[in-house]
Amino acid sequence: MPGAARFAVETPPPADGSTRARTGLLELNHGVVETPQFMPVGTNATVKALDPDEVAAAGATIILANTYHLYLRPGHERIERFGGLHRFMGWNRPILTDSGGFQVVSLGDLRMVDEDGVTFRSHIDGSTHRFTPEHAIAVQESLGSDVAVAFDQPVVPSSPRAVVADATARTHRWAERSLAAHKRTDQALFGIVQGGLDPDLRAESTRVIARLPFDGICIGGLAGDETPEQRDATLDLAVPLLHDDPRPRYLMGLGSPADLLEAVHRGVDLFDSVLPARVARNGQLWIPGGRLNIRNQRHLDDDTPVQDDCPCPLCRRFSRAYLAHLFRADELLGYRLATCHNLTFTLDFMARIRAAIQAGTLPASMPELRLRAGRSSGGAGAVKSA
Ligand SMILES: [Zn+2]
Numbered sequence: 097m098p099g100a101a102r103f104a105v106e107t108p109p110p111a112d113g114s115t116r117a118r119t120g121l122l123e124l125n126h127g128v129v130e131t132p133q134f135m136p137v138g139t140n141a142t143v144k145a146l147d148p149d150e151v152a153a154a155g156a157t158i159i160l161a162n163t164y165h166l167y168l169r170p171g172h173e174r175i176e177r178f179g180g181l182h183r184f185m186g187w188n189r190p191i192l193t194d195s196g197g198f199q200v201v202s203l204g205d206l207r208m209v210d211e212d213g214v215t216f217r218s219h220i221d222g223s224t225h226r227f228t229p230e231h232a233i234a235v236q237e238s239l240g241s242d243v244a245v246a247f248d249q250p251v252v253p254s255s256p257r258a259v260v261a262d263a264t265a266r267t268h269r270w271a272e273r274s275l276a277a278h279k280r281t282d283q284a285l286f287g288i289v290q291g292g293l294d295p296d297l298r299a300e301s302t303r304v305i306a307r308l309p310f311d312g313i314c315i316g317g318l319a320g321d322e323t324p325e326q327r328d329a330t331l332d333l334a335v336p337l338l339h340d341d342p343r344p345r346y347l348m349g350l351g352s353p354a355d356l357l358e359a360v361h362r363g364v365d366l367f368d369s370v371l372p373a374r375v376a377r378n379g380q381l382w383i384p385g386g387r388l389n390i391r392n393q394r395h396l397d398d399d400t401p402v403q404d405d406c407p408c409p410l411c412r413r414f415s416r417a418y419l420a421h422l423f424r425a426d427e428l429l430g431y432r433l434a435t436c437h438n439l440t441f442t443l444d445f446m447a448r449i450r451a452a453i454q455a456g457t458l459p460a461s462m463p464e465l466r467l468r469a470g471r472s473s474g475g476a477g478a479v480k481s482a
Contacts, residue, residue, distance in 0.1 A: 100242075118131075152254060161181060183233055190242040197246070243284045250316055287314065288322070289315050335362055353441070452465065
C-alpha cells in the first residue's frame with residue numbers, strides 16, 4: 097500500500113559509474129532503517145538464542161519473520177489476537193515478513209502448484225494446507241509486519257528455462273493478485289522479481305514488477321545454487337533497469353559479509369539471511385579477515401577475546417578458551433554469545449559499508465572491505481555498466 101513506506105536516497109551513486117552503491121533511509125511504521133542494511137532472521141518470532149534487547153544491541157534495526165512458520169505455529173490468528181507480531185515477540189522496531197513462497201516450495205512436503213495457489217503438507221505434522229496470493233497477504237496482515245511481501249513461486253536458479261519461465265509468469269500474475277488483496281494502510285508491500293539466471297526472463301520480470309505500484313522491489317531467485325559470477329551478472333542486468341526507480345531493492349536470502357559487500361556495490365539496499373546466526377551455532381565466529389572455528393583444539397588455551405575491538409557481550413567479557421569450553425560442553429550460553437558476536441560483526445560491517453558510501457570512498461575501500469569480509473578469492477569485482 098503506497099504510503100506505508102517512504103524511501104529516500106541520501107547518498108546517490110557517483111556519476112562516474114564506479115559503483116551503484118547508495119545509502120538511503122527507509123521509513124516504516126515502527127521506525128527508520130538506514131540502508132544498505134542487513135535483517136537478522138527471526139524464523140519462529142525469535143532470532144534464535146537471543147532476546148530482543150540482544151538483537152537490538154547487536155545493531156539490528158529491522159528483522160525478518162517467516163510467514164510460513166508463524167502460520168503453521170503458533171498460527172497467525174493467535175498472534176493477531178495477542179495484538180500482532182511486534183507485541184507478541186516484544187520487538188518494537190520494524191519487521192518484514194516474507195510471503196511464505198520460498199518455504200512452501202522448499203519445506204512443504206508433497207506441494208502441488210496450480211494457477212490459483214500451492215497446496216502443501218506441513219513439515220511439522222503432515223497436515224494439508226493451501227496458500228494463495230490472497231491468503232499469504234491475509235496472514236501477513238494478521239501478523240501486522242511493517243513490510244509484507246507478495247506471494248511468488250521461487251525456483252532454484254539452475255532450473256531448466258521452461259520451468260523458470262512458467263514460475264516467473266505465474267509470479268507476475270500472483271503479484272497483481274497480492275496487490276489487489278492487500279488492504280492494510282499501515283503496512284508496506286514489496287513485489288518480487290524472479291526470472292532465474294536467464295537474462296531475458298530476468299529483464300522481463302524486472303520490468304513487469306517495476307511497473308506495479310509496490311513499495312519496494314525484492315530480487316528473488318538468487319542466493320541459491322548460482323555461482324557468485326552468475327549472481328553478479330544477474331544484478332548487473334537487473335539493477336540498471338531500476339536505475340530511475342525510487343524504491344528500495346532487496347536481495348532475498350544473502351548473508352555472508354563478502355556476498356553482502358559485492359551486492360551493495362551493485363546497488364542492493366536490503367538483505368536477510370539466517371547465515372550469521374546459523375554458522376555461529378556451529379561454532380564459526382566471523383572476525384576481520386576470515387572465520388574462527390571455536391571447536392578447534394588450540395582455542396582451549398587461548399585467553400584472548402574472539403575479536404579485540406568488538407563491543408559484543410562475548411568479546412567484552414569472555415575469552416576464546418571459555419567459549420571453546422562452552423561449545424564442547426554443549427552449554428546454551430555458547431550459542432547465545434556466538435550469535436551475538438556474528439550479528440554484531442555483520443551489522444558493524446554494513447555500517448562500515450554505509451560510511452564508505454557516504455564518504456564517497458567505497459570503490460577505493462573495496463579491497464580493504466573484501467579483506468575484512470574474509471574474501472580469500474574473487475576477481476576484480478568491478479561493476480559492469482549496462
Ligand atoms: Zn564480539
